[in-house]
Structure formats: structure tokens, C-alpha cells
Amino acid sequence: MSAGDPLTLYDAVLSSRLLLGTARYPSPAILAEAIKASGCEVVTVSLRREAGGSRAGESFWRLIRDLGVRVLPNTAGCRTAKEAIATAQMAREVFGTNWIKLEVIGEEDTLQPDVFGLVEAARALSDEDFRVFPYTTDDLVVAERLLDAGCRVLMPWAAPIGSGRGINNAFGLRALRAHFPGVPLIVDAGLGAPSHAAAVMELGYDAALLNTAVALAGDPVSMARAFALSVEAGRKGYLARPMTPRDFAEPSTPVIGHAFDESA
Amino acid sequence: MQISVNGLTREVEAQTLALLIEELGYGTQTVATALNHEFVRSKDRSDTKLREGDAVEILTPRQGG
Numbered sequence: 001m002s003a004g005d006p007l008t009l010y011d012a013v014l015s016s017r018l019l020l021g022t023a024r025y026p027s028p029a030i031l032a033e034a035i036k037a038s039g040c041e042v043v044t045v046s047l048r049r050e051a052g053g054s055r056a057g058e059s060f061w062r063l064i065r066d067l068g069v070r071v072l073p074n075t076a077g078c079r080t081a082k083e084a085i086a087t088a089q090m091a092r093e094v095f096g097t098n099w100i101k102l103e104v105i106g107e108e109d110t111l112q113p114d115v116f117g118l119v120e121a122a123r124a125l126s127d128e129d130f131r132v133f134p135y136t137t138d139d140l141v142v143a144e145r146l147l148d149a150g151c152r153v154l155m156p157w158a159a160p161i162g163s164g165r166g167i168n169n170a171f172g173l174r175a176l177r178a179h180f181p182g183v184p185l186i187v188d189a190g191l192g193a194p195s196h197a198a199a200v201m202e203l204g205y206d207a208a209l210l211n212t213a214v215a216l217a218g219d220p221v222s223m224a225r226a227f228a229l230s231v232e233a234g235r236k237g238y239l240a241r242p243m244t245p246r247d248f249a250e251p252s253t254p255v256i257g258h259a260f261d262e263s264a
Numbered sequence: 265m266q267i268s269v270n271g272l273t274r275e276v277e278a279q280t281l282a283l284l285i286e287e288l289g290y291g292t293q294t295v296a297t298a299l300n301h302e303f304v305r306s307k308d309r310s311d312t313k314l315r316e317g318d319a320v321e322i323l324t325p326r327q328g329g
Contacts, residue, residue, distance in 0.1 A: 021329030031327070046328025047296055049270040049321065052289030057324025061294060064325075074328045082301065089303035090296030090323055161329070211329035 021211025038224035126150025138172030155188035164192025194230035201234025
């Protein structure tokens with residue numbers, strides 16, 4: 001992304017509008033190469049149980065630190081505000097950041113956010129000086145409550161996590177963009193192909209966060225680069241203001257003066 | 265004393281959270297801790313006493329989406 005179009009998320013000014021997850025890659029080496037190929041500056045991470053002496057977590061954390069990217073810890077798997085708050089507090093200590101991707105899951109099949117628990121946790125964490133990135137739906141009222149709770153960034157889903165379906169409700173995402181013109185909006189979850197990322201950026205979204213679409217691609221490193229390019233293309237397209245679609249054809253070549261024109 | 269560590273019931277000798285981390289072999293690993301669903305700061309582990317039936321969580325950095 002050009003230096004003239006920075007993205008501000010809380011205290012950070014970023015040049016890339018792609019955020020990447022770090023899970024489900026074929027190997028740590030491919031994960032590292034994919035992050036480099038994407039040019040992203042923010043990656044999501046988590047905390048998980050580990051037996052003493054295993055050191056898997058330590059080795060992963062060293063790999064991420066060596067890449068020099070900013071981390072956005074998540075509260076994935078939390079089912080209540082209380083669990084999410086405790087997980088965020090633990091993440092702040094371990095990762096040394098007050099950024100938190102807040103997830104409170106309310107439904108197993110769709111991994112849909114429990115928006116009531118989400119708002120409750122967002123308020124508690126904002127009061128503790130966290131910078132909350134809430135994983136939410138495209139519901140306008142919930143978005144308003146999250147902003148009231150102290151969130152300065154919103155992360156609505158495009159489709160259920162890991163589904164790769166692309167935008168399920170373009171109207172909802174468009175409405176959210178229109179209602180909150182000054183709030184950084186990041187589409188988080190459900191993107192499967194680079195064209196999906198371009199589409200959300202063309203709607204005026206500020207950034208895209210994805211994981212599975214890159215990690216489970218046949219060639220994750222190439223796919224990471226493809227997403228970076230599509231995010232940039234979509235952003236540039238949005239800024240360039242696309243033409244208004246029409247219902248009928250309109251010749252692009254001048255009609256007047258063509259050969260055999262008998263109307264002249 | 266019997267407590268739960270990361271969801272598994274265990275018999276442990278440690279009387280504090282700091283000693284438990286040592287006893288279970290975490291050594292100098294970067295870990296985060298919670299006791300009975302409440303976060304316990306690293307600097308408070310030595311003063312955090314364990315009791316029969318406590319539930320301890322010991323977490324480390326991991327890949328995430």
C-alpha cells in the first residue's frame with residue numbers, strides 16, 4: 001500500500017491493510033514466509049494450555065518476534081465475557097500489548113459472536129485500558145453499543161469463521177460503512193478468495209483480516225501475496241470511486257462516425 | 265493436595281502458584297496463569313496460595329486466527 005494512504009488503528013499507523021492469522025499453516029517456515037510475502041504488519045495470536053517442558057509455545061513466540069510484526073492476541077474459544085476478560089488479561093502480560101481481538105462465541109455451528117457478552121467484555125476491557133478489536137456481526141445497534149463501550153475499531157464478519165464463503169450480507173456491510181464513516185472497519189472472518197478481499201475493500205472497508213484462506217491454500221505463500229495485492233487493488237478502486245452500474249448497455253466506442261452509418 | 269491443572273486433576277506438593285509452575289517443569293517458559301477463572305499476574309504468583317480443589321490454568325503463546 002502506498003505511504004500516502006496509511007491506516008490508523010488506535011496508536012498504530014500502518015501501511016498494510018491486510019492482517020493475517022497465524023494458525024493452520026503446514027509448517028512454521030511456511031507461516032513465516034507467508035507473513036513476509038503478505039507484507040502485513042499485524043498478525044493474530046492466541047494463548048493455549050501447554051504441558052510443562054513442551055516449549056512449543058516458546059518456539060512459536062520466538063518465530064513471531066523475529067518477524068518484527070505487531071501482534072493482536074485473540075480470545076478465541078471464550079464463551080462468556082468473564083472468560084474473555086481473563087484471557088485478555090493473560091494475553092496482555094504474555095504478549096506485552098494492550099491490543100486484544102475480542103471474541104465471545106455464542107453459537108457452535110456458525111461461531112457467531114455472542115454480542116451481549118461481547119459488549120459487556122468490551123466495556124470492562126476498555127475500562128482497563130485495553131485497545132479492543134471486537135469480532136462482531138454487521139448489526140448496527142451492536143456496533144453502536146461497542147463504540148459506546150469504548151471500542152475505536154470494529155471487526156464485522158463477512159461470513160462464519162473458516163467458511164471461505166466471502167460476503168454473506170453486502171447490504172449489512174454497506175450499511176455499517178455508511179453509518180460509521182469515521183470508524184476503522186476491518187472485515188474479519190469468512191473470506192476465502194482474493195476477490196472477496198477486493199470486494200470488501202471496494203465497499204470502503206479499511207482493512208481485511210483473514211487466516212484460513214491463506215493457511216489452507218495449496219500454496220500459502222503465493223496466496224498471501226495474492227491477498228495483499230487484492231486488498232491493495234480493492235482499496236485503490238474504492239478511492240478511485242467506481243462508476244455507477246447501469247441496467248442496459250452503453251457503447252464505449254463513439255457511435256457517431258462509424259463506417260456505413262446511414263443515420264448521418 | 266489435589267487440584268486441577270489445565271483441566272486435568274493432579275496431586276501436587278506446591279503450596280503456591282509460583283512453586284506449582286516450578287514443580288510442573290515450566291522453568292523459565294513464558295506462561296500466563298489463572299486461578300479459579302481469575303487472572304493472576306506473574307508478580308503475584310509467589311503470594312498466591314493453592315488450596316484443595318483449586319482450578320489452575322497455565323497458558324503459553326500459540327498460533328491464532
